[in-house]
Amino acid sequence: METTKAREVVQITLQVNGEAHTVEVExxxxxxxxxxxxxxxxxxxxxxxxxVCGACTVLxxxxxxxxxxxxxxxxxxxxxTTIEGVTPESGLSPLQAAFQKHHGLQCGFCTPAMILxxxxxxxxxxxxxxxxxxxALSGNLCRCTGYQFIVDSVLDAAAQASKKEGQ
Amino acid sequence: MKPAAFEYVRPDNLQGALAAxxxxxxxxxxxxxxxxxxxxxxxxxxxxxxVDISHLTELTGISVVDGAVEVGALxxxxxxxxxxxxxxxxxxxxxxxxxxxxxxxxxxxxxxGSLTHADPAAELPAAAVALRATVxxxxxxxxxxxxxxxxxxxxxxxxxxxxxxxxxxxxxxxxADVRYGFAEFARRPGDFALAxxxxxxxxxxxxxxxxxxxxxxxxxxxxxFPDDAQARKAAFAELAAExxxxxxxVYRRKLAVTVAEQAYQKAREGRR
Ligand SMILES: Cc1cc2nc3c(=O)[nH]c(=O)nc-3n(C[C@H](O)[C@H](O)[C@H](O)COP(=O)(O)OP(=O)(O)OC[C@H]3O[C@@H](n4cnc5c(N)ncnc54)[C@H](O)[C@@H]3O)c2cc1C
Ligand code: FES
Ligand code: FES
Numbered sequence: 066m067e068t069t070k071a072r073e074v075v076q077i078t079l080q081v082n083g084e085a086h087t088v089e090v091e092x093x094x095x096x097x098x099x100x101x102x103x104x105x106x107x108x109x110x111x112x113x114x115x116x117v118c119g120a121c122t123v124l125x126x127x128x129x130x131x132x133x134x135x136x137x138x139x140x141x142x143x144x145x146t147t148i149e150g151v152t153p154e155s156g157l158s159p160l161q162a163a164f165q166k167h168h169g170l171q172c173g174f175c176t177p178a179m180i181l182x183x184x185x186x187x188x189x190x191x192x193x194x195x196x197x198x199x200x201a202l203s204g205n206l207c208r209c210t211g212y213q214f215i216v217d218s219v220l221d222a223a224a225q226a227s228k229k230e231g232q
Numbered sequence: 233m234k235p236a237a238f239e240y241v242r243p244d245n246l247q248g249a250l251a252a253x254x255x256x257x258x259x260x261x262x263x264x265x266x267x268x269x270x271x272x273x274x275x276x277x278x279x280x281x282x283v284d285i286s287h288l289t290e291l292t293g294i295s296v297v298d299g300a301v302e303v304g305a306l307x308x309x310x311x312x313x314x315x316x317x318x319x320x321x322x323x324x325x326x327x328x329x330x331x332x333x334x335x336x337x338x339x340x341x342x343x344x345g346s347l348t349h350a351d352p353a354a355e356l357p358a359a360a361v362a363l364r365a366t367v368x369x370x371x372x373x374x375x376x377x378x379x380x381x382x383x384x385x386x387x388x389x390x391x392x393x394x395x396x397x398x399x400x401x402x403x404x405x406x407x408a409d410v411r412y413g414f415a416e417f418a419r420r421p422g423d424f425a426l427a428x429x430x431x432x433x434x435x436x437x438x439x440x441x442x443x444x445x446x447x448x449x450x451x452x453x454x455x456x457f458p459d460d461a462q463a464r465k466a467a468f469a470e471l472a473a474e475x476x477x478x479x480x481x482v483y484r485r486k487l488a489v490t491v492a493e494q495a496y497q498k499a500r501e502g503r504r
Contacts, residue, residue, distance in 0.1 A: 066248045070239055093272075094234075095273070115273060116337060182336070204333070
């Protein structure tokens with residue numbers, strides 16, 4: 066059994082975007098804050114800290130989860146993927162390109178989590194219908210786009226991918 | 233805001249967790265964190281210590297034993313929703329689990345956490361009552377079993393003791409002639425429901441309704457379902473009139489009747 070006293074700082078190693086990062090944290094530090102402030106990966110956004118807005122969503126072992134509702138100490142031993150991890154060295158990922166093409170973003174605050182959740186969706190269901198896309202993204206709030214263009218983006222990215230596969 | 237400081241205990245197994253809980257009378261269990269961490273982020277909850285059980289694989293199983301589906305406390309809502317055996321034997325439970333919050337919440341929130349938190353509008357506590365489940369609780373000395381119906385005591389209150397961990401929930405597989413239906417109403421998908429209902433109906437149209445979201449906790453009522461739609465509506469309304477709904481009583485009672493009818497229709501269509 067491991068016990069960490071209140072305010073005690075512990076060293077943990079997090080596997081983020083395929084790289085091991087060793088950081089010092091208090092147990093009360095949220096994964097979202099450690100990703101942003103200790104790792105400098107500021108693509109993970111924090112909106113509400115109560116699980117509602119979805120902006121902080123990251124992939125934990127490939128599944129979307131709220132990084133504001135998890136302590137960083139709990140993320141040890143799991144693979145964390147942030148938006149930086151699905152962004153190519155140069156250019157855009159197919160989903161990112163589709164969001165650009167369809168105006169799936171305006172201010173961009175919700176976008177990293179929209180992309181990550183969509184990545185996970187397309188891995189699970191490569192050819193989702195509109196209802197599946199809407200259900201998967203229902204936990205991600207967007208104050209700008211009105212959602213239609215986001216849904217269009219995800220459906221188009223899926224269509225492009227299956228076209229490629231068919232070739 | 234950010235959580236207040238707490239002592240963090242990460243036990244290696246259930247026995248260790250139970251011992252730690254006994255050593256920390258002001259401590260709380262941390263499972264999926266999807267109810268507890270929001271409260272801590274806003275400092276509505278400031279536990280002195282957290283006993284983290286989220287990694288204890290011994291509580292993650294789903295098995296069919298002696299005509300019942302036993303679901304470990306740490307089974308995530310999404311797992312419960314997608315599990316083949318659960319879909320086959322208890323489709324209404326799978327369906328209800330899929331209505332809990334959003335995908336990302338369901339990937340982390342647990343059955344044990346949902347039942348222990350006992351939000352009045354939560355689907356799974358009502359599912360446990362409707363399906364006549366038994367809750368299995370453990371402390372450092374041993375285990376006890378409580379029928380779901382007597383586990384829920386009211387708004388965010390259950391029979392669990394501070395040194396206990398909910399380890400599993402046992403759902404009996406319903407007899408072949410009993411069918412279930414589930415319906416709820418929420419303003420947006422993923423929001424807590426304003427009202428919801430499970431209908432259980434035997435071959436002779438006798439059965440029960442278990443409502444949620446309409447008062448402090450799951451409300452189970454037995455009745456014979458009238459064939460006539462008007463008579464049924466009147467019967468539902470009579471039961472709903474008893475609920476202590478708090479705000480918007482007229483609206484909530486109307487909703488209770490609406491969701492009961494929807495659940496009834498689904499039960500008639502022959503779901504289990
Ligand atoms: C945005 C959002 C939307 C949501 N929508 C819904 C919804 O529509 N319907 C719904 O039902 N829920 C909803 N929830 C809550 C969700 O279902 C939670 O998963 C659930 O209520 C708590 O489970 P947890 O594992 O996360 O528990 P935790 O948050 O870890 O714990 C909750 C409480 O239970 C105690 N506890 C947890 N597990 C155990 C155990 N095994 N033994 C003893 N004590 C234990 C903890 O000490 C704590 O007091 C929502 C949550 C969010 C953030
Ligand atoms: S910041 Fe995590 S869901 Fe809003
Ligand atoms: S693009 Fe601004 S919140 Fe979605």
